[in-house]
Amino acid sequence: MTTDKSEEQELGLTTRRIESLTDGVFAIAMTLLVLSLELPPLGQQLSGTQLQQLLLSQAAKFFNYALSFVLLAVFWIIHHQQFHYIKRTNRTHLWINILVLMFVALMPFSTSLIGDFPGDWIAELFFSANLFIVGLLFQLNWLYVTWFKHLTDRSLTPRLVALGLRRGLVTPAVALVAIVLSLIDAPLTTHIYILIPVILLLPMFRR
Amino acid sequence: MTTDKSEEQELGLTTRRIESLTDGVFAIAMTLLVLSLELPPLGQQLSGTQLQQLLLSQAAKFFNYALSFVLLAVFWIIHHQQFHYIKRTNRTHLWINILVLMFVALMPFSTSLIGDFPGDWIAELFFSANLFIVGLLFQLNWLYVTWFKHLTDRSLTPRLVALGLRRGLVTPAVALVAIVLSLIDAPLTTHIYILIPVILLLPMFRR
Amino acid sequence: MTTDKSEEQELGLTTRRIESLTDGVFAIAMTLLVLSLELPPLGQQLSGTQLQQLLLSQAAKFFNYALSFVLLAVFWIIHHQQFHYIKRTNRTHLWINILVLMFVALMPFSTSLIGDFPGDWIAELFFSANLFIVGLLFQLNWLYVTWFKHLTDRSLTPRLVALGLRRGLVTPAVALVAIVLSLIDAPLTTHIYILIPVILLLPMFRR
Amino acid sequence: MTTDKSEEQELGLTTRRIESLTDGVFAIAMTLLVLSLELPPLGQQLSGTQLQQLLLSQAAKFFNYALSFVLLAVFWIIHHQQFHYIKRTNRTHLWINILVLMFVALMPFSTSLIGDFPGDWIAELFFSANLFIVGLLFQLNWLYVTWFKHLTDRSLTPRLVALGLRRGLVTPAVALVAIVLSLIDAPLTTHIYILIPVILLLPMFRR
Numbered sequence: 001m002t003t004d005k006s007e008e009q010e011l012g013l014t015t016r017r018i019e020s021l022t023d024g025v026f027a028i029a030m031t032l033l034v035l036s037l038e039l040p041p042l043g044q045q046l047s048g049t050q051l052q053q054l055l056l057s058q059a060a061k062f063f064n065y066a067l068s069f070v071l072l073a074v075f076w077i078i079h080h081q082q083f084h085y086i087k088r089t090n091r092t093h094l095w096i097n098i099l100v101l102m103f104v105a106l107m108p109f110s111t112s113l114i115g116d117f118p119g120d121w122i123a124e125l126f127f128s129a130n131l132f133i134v135g136l137l138f139q140l141n142w143l144y145v146t147w148f149k150h151l152t153d154r155s156l157t158p159r160l161v162a163l164g165l166r167r168g169l170v171t172p173a174v175a176l177v178a179i180v181l182s183l184i185d186a187p188l189t190t191h192i193y194i195l196i197p198v199i200l201l202l203p204m205f206r207r
Numbered sequence: 208m209t210t211d212k213s214e215e216q217e218l219g220l221t222t223r224r225i226e227s228l229t230d231g232v233f234a235i236a237m238t239l240l241v242l243s244l245e246l247p248p249l250g251q252q253l254s255g256t257q258l259q260q261l262l263l264s265q266a267a268k269f270f271n272y273a274l275s276f277v278l279l280a281v282f283w284i285i286h287h288q289q290f291h292y293i294k295r296t297n298r299t300h301l302w303i304n305i306l307v308l309m310f311v312a313l314m315p316f317s318t319s320l321i322g323d324f325p326g327d328w329i330a331e332l333f334f335s336a337n338l339f340i341v342g343l344l345f346q347l348n349w350l351y352v353t354w355f356k357h358l359t360d361r362s363l364t365p366r367l368v369a370l371g372l373r374r375g376l377v378t379p380a381v382a383l384v385a386i387v388l389s390l391i392d393a394p395l396t397t398h399i400y401i402l403i404p405v406i407l408l409l410p411m412f413r414r
Numbered sequence: 415m416t417t418d419k420s421e422e423q424e425l426g427l428t429t430r431r432i433e434s435l436t437d438g439v440f441a442i443a444m445t446l447l448v449l450s451l452e453l454p455p456l457g458q459q460l461s462g463t464q465l466q467q468l469l470l471s472q473a474a475k476f477f478n479y480a481l482s483f484v485l486l487a488v489f490w491i492i493h494h495q496q497f498h499y500i501k502r503t504n505r506t507h508l509w510i511n512i513l514v515l516m517f518v519a520l521m522p523f524s525t526s527l528i529g530d531f532p533g534d535w536i537a538e539l540f541f542s543a544n545l546f547i548v549g550l551l552f553q554l555n556w557l558y559v560t561w562f563k564h565l566t567d568r569s570l571t572p573r574l575v576a577l578g579l580r581r582g583l584v585t586p587a588v589a590l591v592a593i594v595l596s597l598i599d600a601p602l603t604t605h606i607y608i609l610i611p612v613i614l615l616l617p618m619f620r621r
Numbered sequence: 622m623t624t625d626k627s628e629e630q631e632l633g634l635t636t637r638r639i640e641s642l643t644d645g646v647f648a649i650a651m652t653l654l655v656l657s658l659e660l661p662p663l664g665q666q667l668s669g670t671q672l673q674q675l676l677l678s679q680a681a682k683f684f685n686y687a688l689s690f691v692l693l694a695v696f697w698i699i700h701h702q703q704f705h706y707i708k709r710t711n712r713t714h715l716w717i718n719i720l721v722l723m724f725v726a727l728m729p730f731s732t733s734l735i736g737d738f739p740g741d742w743i744a745e746l747f748f749s750a751n752l753f754i755v756g757l758l759f760q761l762n763w764l765y766v767t768w769f770k771h772l773t774d775r776s777l778t779p780r781l782v783a784l785g786l787r788r789g790l791v792t793p794a795v796a797l798v799a800i801v802l803s804l805i806d807a808p809l810t811t812h813i814y815i816l817i818p819v820i821l822l823l824p825m826f827r828r
Contacts, residue, residue: 013284013287013288013291014287014291017226017230017287019638019641020226020227020230020641021230021233021234021283023638023641023642023645024230024231024233024234024235024645025234025237025238026642026645027234027642027645027646027648027649028234028235028238028645028649029238030646030722030726031646031649031650031653031726032238032241032649033726034653034726034727034729034730037730039730039733039734039737051738051741051743051744052743055743055747065727066723069719069722069723069726070719070723073716073719073722076642077634077715080634080635080638081634084634084635091413094284095280098276098277098280101237101276101280102237102273102276102277105237105238105240105241105276106241106272108241109241109244109246112246113246116246117258120258122258122259122262123258126262206712220491220494220495220498221494221498224433224437224494227433227434227437228437228440228441228490231437231438231440231441231442232441232444232445234441235441235442235445235446236445239445239448298620301491302487305483305484305487308444308483308487309444309480309483309484312444312445312447312448312483313448313479315448316448316451316453319453320453323453324465327465329465329466329469330465333469427698427701427702427705428701428705431640431644431701434640434641434644435644435647435648435697438644438645438647438648438649439648439651439652441648442648442649442652442653443652446652446655505827508698509694512690512691512694515651515690515694516651516687516690516691519651519652519654519655519690520655520686522655523655523658523660526660527660530660531672534672536672536673536676537672540676
């Protein structure tokens with residue numbers, strides 16, 4: 001696939017509108033997560049105690065809501081950081097980003113799945129595979145733009161390229177562990193994701 | 208309908224906010240596609256095997272989700288490319304774009320329709336007609352702005368105008384074939400759309 | 415209520431972000447209109463003929479979808495035109511705009527109401543009252559900013575102020591007629607809105 | 622946690638995209654509030670009188686819709702005002718803002734809860750706790766950026782810092798009263814929020 005500058009100019013593609021579409025999809029996916037929380041069916045009368053039980057029984061769903069929100073935020077920050085240095089785009093780069101969005105938009109579904117079937121290995125596998133693919137696509141995005149250097153800003157040093165790769169590996173690596181875990185001890189799976197923010201605080205992922 | 212510059216100035220219309228509204232509608236329509244995926248009704252207990260069957264039985268819905276996402280992305284890219292050269296707007300141009308958005312926002316409904324009624328000719332016809340109209344309106348948009356040249360940037364050469372027309376013909380042409388096919392062999396219809404990304408990779412649609 | 419410049423500066427309010435929030439709310443409200451279209455309940459098997467009947471029986475809902483989409487677009491264009499000349503904001507002006515958004519976001523509900531209860535006078539009254547209030551608030555917005563002239567751009571001539579008032583009167587005036595009509599002959603009500611785009615094409619509303 | 626400038630530059634974080642994501646989440650959360658309004662189930666035939674009763678019986682839900690819309694708008698204005706002076710961001714600041722969005726996105730759920738269980742103390746407690754947390758996080762955001770002064774604009778005077786703190790206290794303080802009230806006299810709880818706009822009009826919160 002050719003990636004010379006003339007093609008990009010003819011495409012008329014700018015990173016500004018990719019960022020705008022991405023911010024939109026992330027904002028909507030993050031806000032739609034709330035639909036995975038359960039309200040009793042309309043018209044049904046619940047006593048105060050029953051409502052209390054309903055909310056308490058959803059503790060896992062609230063945890064999933066917070067987890068998916070944080071994971072989407074981690075991905076959004078990675079996007080943010082990558083596009084700080086990405087100044088131009090081309091057809092291949094654009095489609096990598098559209099695939100990213102396709103799997104980001106699937107997250108509310110995956111989150112509802114683990115909420116409705118807690119501990120079910122198929123649900124957990126689906127959720128972790130979704131995260132794994134998003135993580136991998138972000139890594140692919142970074143490899144692609146840093147390989148074809150004319151897409152990035154000159155201020156991008158080799159050290160920053162390596163930092164970006166290191167950071168981008170965290171989520172797919174943890175998701176891969178989660179996928180294996182979902183086949184062995186499914187109920188444990190989602191808890192492993194708490195590792196992601198912890199790992200990202202380690203010095204080697206910060207500079 | 209008059210299109211002189213004074214009218215546009217009085218309208219106070221800018222392409223920047225059309226792009227902003229368009230990015231919003233596309234982001235939402237793309238993210239709402241996920242609602243076409245089916246979750247078992249709340250409160251119903253499914254065993255792991257039943258969940259597996261439910262997900263596998265939805266293979267066609269996942270395909271439709273990916274297909275509609277990619278087709279909306281193709282349209283978004285066309286919009287992106289057209290507005291790279293569109294610098295001004297007027298009333299007629301604005302309303303063409305609002306009609307585009309009206310049919311873009313209908314796509315989650317059409318996608319749910321072919322997902323819930325796979326192989327039904329009416330569902331397939333509805334979906335393909337929706338795509339055909341969006342494609343046609345984008346073509347109309349391009350014809351309009353390139354005809355009234357003062358709406359576009361000076362860097363737009365006749366070769367680029369022709370390239371835009373060629374590219375814009377792909378989706379409505381394939382959708383027209385799909386409409387005919389939906390009347391003959393409905394279950395085959397959606398598969399034909401895989402042609403669109405393949406065709407758009409041909410050299411004649413790239414420069 | 416004070417409106418001196420120092421207050422605005424201390425508020426730290428800019429029109430750019432009001433436009434951004436507004437474009438978001440309009441894009442979402444327009445796209446959520448699609449939820450007023452009815453799909454058969456999941457799991458229910460319909461024959462092709464039944465699907466055809468279901469879609470045909472929804473002709474009025476498709477009409478309502480298109481109508482509400484166009485009316486929201488008319489309001490969005492008015493917002494667009496007003497903010498082309500509005501360069502500064504203050505607390506009162508900001509809250510007028512938030513009230514506008516509150517009633518814009520109600521439109522998908524009102525549209526579902528007339529779709530589910532076609533010809534019912536209460537549904538029609540609700541829908542028309544919703545439109546009337548949005549139209550009135552936009553008019554109030556224009557009166558406010560043109561009265562406190564330091565909020566607007568210097569290029570705003572008295573002729574343009576009057577043109578904005580004339581245009582802004584069309585929707586609330588037609589909605590008022592619709593409200594009266596909903597009390598006399600409810601099933602006719604929604605059809606009267608076709609007048610709005612026709613009236614807005616008259617020369618006196620164009621310059 | 623280090624907050625030196627070099628880290629921020631390596632993060633590649635800008636306030637512009639935080640504002641863009643925030644405007645998106647607020648716009649969606651505000652528009653999704655409409656889903657808390659109840660429509661009769663599809664297919665059910667209601668007479669005009671029954672529809673009238675249904676709408677009237679929802680008077681409290683319409684009040685909640687307006688209340689939550691206004692409260693979200695109050696928070697959005699606070700965000701707006703804070704970011705007028707916030708020129709740079711860092712990791713901690715970014716995560717405070719993501720937590721803000723997580724609880725803003727929860728508001729449609731909390732609003733549905735008090736709508737479906739009016740006067741239930743658990744529902745009222747949940748709603749008020751949600752508001753309290755959002756208010757507290759906004760206050761934390763302001764304390765953080767004004768403490769680490771290099772994140773803010775030079776035009777931010779101590780008087781403006783104090784004004785921001787005073788304003789930011791209103792919502793969490795009223796929410797705290799509401800939390801206490803929900804344990805004593807739950808049905809009264811939501812009405813207390815009408816105090817917020819009234820208090821914010823007092824001179825001490827305006828300059």
